[in-house]
Amino acid sequence: MFEAKTSISQLAKIGVLNKNSDLYRQKCQESTFYPWSVAMAFEGEGNDSSGPESVGRVELIATSYDAMRDWVNGINTLVNNRKDLPKIQQLMQNH
Numbered sequence: 001m002f003e004a005k006t007s008i009s010q011l012a013k014i015g016v017l018n019k020n021s022d023l024y025r026q027k028c029q030e031s032t033f034y035p036w037s038v039a040m041a042f043e044g045e046g047n048d049s050s051g052p053e054s055v056g057r058v059e060l061i062a063t064s065y066d067a068m069r070d071w072v073n074g075i076n077t078l079v080n081n082r083k084d085l086p087k088i089q090q091l092m093q094n095h
Helices: 010-015 022-028 064-081 082-094
Strands: 032-041 054-062
Touching: 032 064, 054 064, 064 082
Parallel strands: none
Antiparallel strands: 032 054
16 A cells, blocks of 8 residues: 555656556546645754755645635745744744
8 A cells, every 4th residue: 555645756656657648637637636735945953054954845635726725825924924933833832
């Protein structure tokens, strides 16, 4: 059985899935799901600003366009207000 974190790209790479097949393309066109991903770079304390300390990607699937849009808007809000996150985290921990 495959792990839950196995991606479509990984399945194609190991030969379980053919992304060029007519059946795969037909199923993709019939799908109402919206796959998307977020690339992340984390800087650790004491980083010398020469680049991110670690990088990652999270692959997600939204069940509707509205759900995907809400997630993207929420993530963008967090990124745009990242300087306020430590204050918000402290407030949450105190309550």
